[in-house]
Amino acid sequence: VYVLILVTSMVKTGKAFTTSIMGSNFYRRQPKAFVPKLSSHCSSGLSSGNNLCMYIADDGVSKVDQKMLQLQNKQVPPKSHNIDDAEAMHGMPWKTSIGSIHQISQENNEENKHKSPVDNGVPLLYMPFWEWQMSFMKDNLTNLRVVPCSDATIHRHDYHYNENRWKKARIVNLCFQSEEYRKIRMTYYDAGDKTQVFNCLWYPHPKYNLPVLGVDLLAFNQKKYLTIVDFQPINDKEEDHMCTYEHLLKPIRDDYQNLKGRMSNKFYDENFFFSDQMVFSRFEDQSIIYDELYPAFQRYLTTHVDLIKRNKPSESLGDMRFVLERHAAYDTYSAERDPALGLLSAMFGRDWSEGFMHDFLFDMSDNENEVC
Template sequence: LNDIDVSFNENKDKRARIVNHCYASDEYRKIRMTYYDAGDSVQVFNSVWYPDAKYNLPVLGIDLLSFNRKRYLAIVDFQPLHESEQDHATTYEHILKPIKDKYDNLKGRMSSKFYDETQFFSKEMLFARFEDGKIVYDDLFPAFKSYVQTHLDLLKATPPASNPEDIQFVFERQRAYDTYSADRDPAAGLFAAMFGKEWAEGS
């Protein structure tokens, strides 16, 4: 992994800080990890793993949130670039299903308040709202690790494209995913209020 960007900001008055790391590798053109820490009141970990555009594969998206250590929200998914799973270089939902099937607590459905789950979300998304902190350790963490490892394994097993037009098309679909997510990200307003709009949009 090559470290391509690190940023940090802090709001001392509100006792909140945020750190953003971006990495790149031969397999992934960008791995972004953002951690927001406002003490026990709010903890947010967001990460997006973009395969190099020569791999026509879904983006790995991760959102883990804790509120007052009493309410938790978790989303982990192979976020498709195309409406049909078959339009990717290889199918993957059948690989994720046995993992998800192990964890009944992670089979929730997301609200349509911010996102349309028919766009850029798979049928095997891990989604959970819960209040029992034990679920973090018993279900969420092992499932999260399995999804991350499976994404890496899938990428390594997929032959890279060589046609420049195919590669450019995948890159454009990743850009479309970025635009969709940025327009609907519920955390954007929080980060802008804490650290300023310019920093929030630039991160």
């Protein structure tokens, strides 16, 4: 997943922090890969995939070539914490917002003396989504393991966590691999009642020419909400994937009338890297989050994992290279248009934010001004 939409009618914070699935003209400029076309039929079975190192040094070799070498050499990512320890390292799942904590610390009167931070009315709206996804991955993915969000031998910065105490904003990230997925990244951004964001992006293992799963859930000032959940195509046509999939999503989307919005073409072209069955909505009624969005989110994630497991992985190096090239095109396309850089820079500094954008969020993206 990942994968976000810039909404001018929302507050400036929301305008800045749309962190994943935006577009540009880059897609049109991408050369088509001259590799054998993958089979277009669905099949059954799941074989054990090879591990992929997450991060690669800039030594003049393309990121796709380096990923292919890792595949061929069966390289494994550096050791990291076990899943529970990795999540707990920065206190996740958080129970109180940084905004709540700040409010308590500033109000020492008798009335607030025995009041817990959560009572001050700053909910972590999307934390149940984080918690459900963590549990779902543990129960349904094969050989799920934590991989570092950054590598100290390559990157100058640590991308697992950052915080601006003065402005009361914090961001936490986790990254995983499994036999089914080469990368699953999760991000929670908490800025109190000003902004809450849950973002995740699921990249299938390159043995699977299937869409990327992107999730972007945003809340601004507890008044404006923006929602995106999509099987994001990596090919021009749905039938160019290993298997068609939109027919699986339509019945789910049809069950939630408040989630059937359409994107504006003002800032991107929805024909690129978006499906026709994308869950998309802008709304002001908070009840929609748990009445409709939460079950739709669960059903989309479950369907994506089922889709992976129903298909037989390709053993062709040409097929895998093609998928990695499409992942690289997707990452560059997304990083080029992602407007989150402004907010991230204001909160955490330009240097950290540029590295975070290209070295973690979209680590296969081309970056002419790469900051490692």
